Amino acid sequence: MTIGSLLNIRDLSVTFRQGGHETKAVDHVSFSLERGKTLALVGESGSGKSISALSIVRLLPPGAIASGEALFDGENMLTIKDDRLRAIRGAGITMVFQEPMTSLNPLHTIERQIAEILELHGMRGEDAVRNRVVELLGEVGIPDPQARLSAYPHQLSGGQRQRVMIAMALANKPDLLIADEPTTALDVTVQAQILALLERLQKTYGMAMLFITHDLRLVRRFADTVCVMQQGRIVEQGEVGEVFTSPQHPYTKALLTAEPKGAPIVEDTQAPVVASAEQLRVWFPIRRGFMRRIVGHVKAVDGVTLSVREGATVGVVGESGSGKTTLALAMLRLIRSEGPIVFLGERIDGKSVDAMRPLRRDMQIVFQDPYGSLSPRMSVAEIVAEGLTVQRPELTLNQRRDIVARALQETGLDPSTMDRYPHEFSGGQRQRIAIARAIVLEPKFVVLDEPTSALDMSVQAQIIDLLRDLQRRRSLAYLFISHDLRVVKALAAHLIVMRYGKVVEEGPASQVFSEPKSEYTRALFAAAFRNEAEPIPGNSVAGK
CATH class of the missing domain: 3.40.50.300 (P-loop containing nucleotide triphosphate hydrolases)
Known part of the structure; x- marks a missing residue:
């Protein structure tokens, strides 16, 4: 010892x-x-x-x-014994987990959840408990903590939710804090x-x-x-x-x-534009009062113009809440928006759900979380073939399985595993399954929404190599969303930097990375590319 x-x-x-x-x-x-x-x-x-x-x-x-x-x-x-174990948990030892949305109770206010920890370990008196909750929220940097007591988890940003988790962990001044991937789901500045x-x-x-x-x-x-x-x-x-x-x-x-290596595929400026939008807007109404009148709008995407060419990758970066994912969902016509959206030379912003269905095979999406985006009740074969069932109903079962096998092989998976279920695969393998599901219909345009953020660095590198290889062989157009700028640098030829729904800077990725013009872009890059040998200011390592 x-x-x-x-x-x-x-x-x-x-x-x-x-x-x-x-x-x-x-x-x-x-x-x-x-x-x-x-x-x-x-x-x-x-x-x-x-x-x-x-x-x-x-x-x-x-x-x-x-x-x-x-x-x-x-x-x-x-x-x-169990009673001694309960006394130590939450007081002597506490934990902060990776994803605060799964750790916080969506039905209880922030005050109730922190107060419960205090009361379980002996604090009494409504005023004393409330004052301690306010004190803890202030300590972890929640602005105007008194006003946040009645907030629910969904009303806070990702960074604020993680701060609430830290407040809960520190409520009883523990001797040991176990932090299990506490920043993986956060953007670089919040991290x-x-x-x-x-x-x-x-x-x-x-x-x-x-x-x-x-x-x-x-x-x-x-x-x-x-x-x-x-x-x-x-x-x-x-x-x-x-x-x-x-x-x-x-x-x-x-x-x-x-770490992700290699350079992005050079954008061919003469290649046809696969998807584009002009002055795209997604405004969510704010309703208040008994009559639920609109008193304002959340401008999630506010006047964004972009185009994605065949065989090229446009990277979209920015902090959580900057509008990256909302922009991508609007481009795929999965949420309402205003402004022209053109896909394969055809305006689609006014099309009905039925009119959009034939176009869906040419536009696909890969989500951030390979755990949550795959149904645990479906086999890999059923997951990957689901789009084929809808878009190509003329195929027989054996024909579908043959196409699924080729898609799995193309993404580096063993086709013999297609009858297994998602829980039998690692995180990296699950993300490969999600990519196979996206490419099985041979799309022209793929949205990649944080596809590597939940993965280990070695697996990240493999997935980026796979995406680049698929793009080269199939001339895929990617809209790549990420808060990991190292990953973006390895894949995107063109870069868009968003903040509060607006584009603050854009251009060839190499140019933006080497000579950022916006102060916000410089701050974002500084947080991501800080000298790795240099500890965080105030870090105990620095004092040694």
């Missing part, structure tokens, strides 16, 4: 038992974490990072059996704000932090020590500077070099 350590994990193993089969997800893992320090667990999806963390607070799913020791302040969390907030609060409370991530750039800037996990085992651990400067294990070396 390390002297002065708050958390000591010794020979931790986690085995899943199902249907007579055993799978070892964590295999004899050992590490320690000192008070006030940050330890990062890194590795690809399925490496055992989150399972190791969930073991500490005994939140493993049914069928999982943990062995070894997880000593928190000298107590073995794997064997203590930097959340990390700086965690660092500041860590110093304020003097707490230790177990930071789980697949983004090694964040580890370099944020953690004191790092454990690299592969297939349930720790293959390397040590001080961040040492591991990053002189990695010893081949897997660590591979992770450190894994």
